[in-house]
Amino acid sequence: MPGGLVALLDDVSVIARTAASSVDDITVAASRAGSKTAGVVIDDAAVTPSYVTGLDPSRELPIIGKITVGSLKNKFLILLPGALLLSWFLPQAIIFILMMGGAYLSYEGAEKVMEKLGGKKHGKTLEDEIVDPVKFEEQRVSGAIRTDLILSAEIMAITLSEVADESFIVRAGVLAIVGLAVTLFVYGAVAVIVKLDDIGYHMVEKNSAFAKSIGRFLLKSVPLLLVALSFIGTIAMLWVGGGIIVHGTHELGFDLLYDIAHGAEYAVKSATGALSGLLGWVTYAAISAIIGLVLGAILAVVIHKFMPEDREAH
Incomplete structure (x- = not known):
């Protein structure tokens, strides 16, 4: 009996050491993978505030809460198990799924550009009278969650590519850590951004002259910040979407877009x-955005030609 107990304790010790090693591996791999997703995280944070801009301030945080849950x-529920299953059974499909997401982002971004340039608006926008605020809010949340799905898929795919050679436990752990950390960071930042004006009003009412000056600065700068974020969000959709297409076509053996983008990057x-590193990256991002704009515009023209005009707003 003592021998059996000692053997059991020894087995438990081995399992504990293995688990500790796995946790350490997960932490290191998550840090490595997280740094690779930084660009998409910034894009996500820039896109999201547009979904609550102009709505009732009392509904801003509840809307962000709904988007966070989504x-x-x-x-x-979708991407983590899907990524693990695909990495097991059909890793070749990941690139096609990513390209579908890239095409969707390109379409979304191009449609916004076309509308800004005077093109016909599709679906209800904030410039229109909102007859049913509850339904309109549901549409905004739904649109935000759809966009989040695409950006999250890109984040998870980048993460998975960084840990593709790791064990199943490490892959699952890293995907979970990065997914949770990115969500909390992005929507925490968005919550602060959309409530900056309320913070400004609160500080203006303080007795301190310094607090009043900060409050006035926030009240003046927040509208400009939201406009800038809306612009950045549109560019981000085109940049990320076009970048996915450039990378995906290269992976499939079609190198023209990849050669153009990276050739220009290296030339700069x-x-x-x-500043060669920064300017080279900006060049690659700009060409990716142009590719996304062209593809998205083509998709927008085709989709709106064959889809009914009363489709839901995104």
């Missing part, structure tokens, strides 16, 4: 000095 469902890097 984002967690996207990641943990070679012609510039200390």
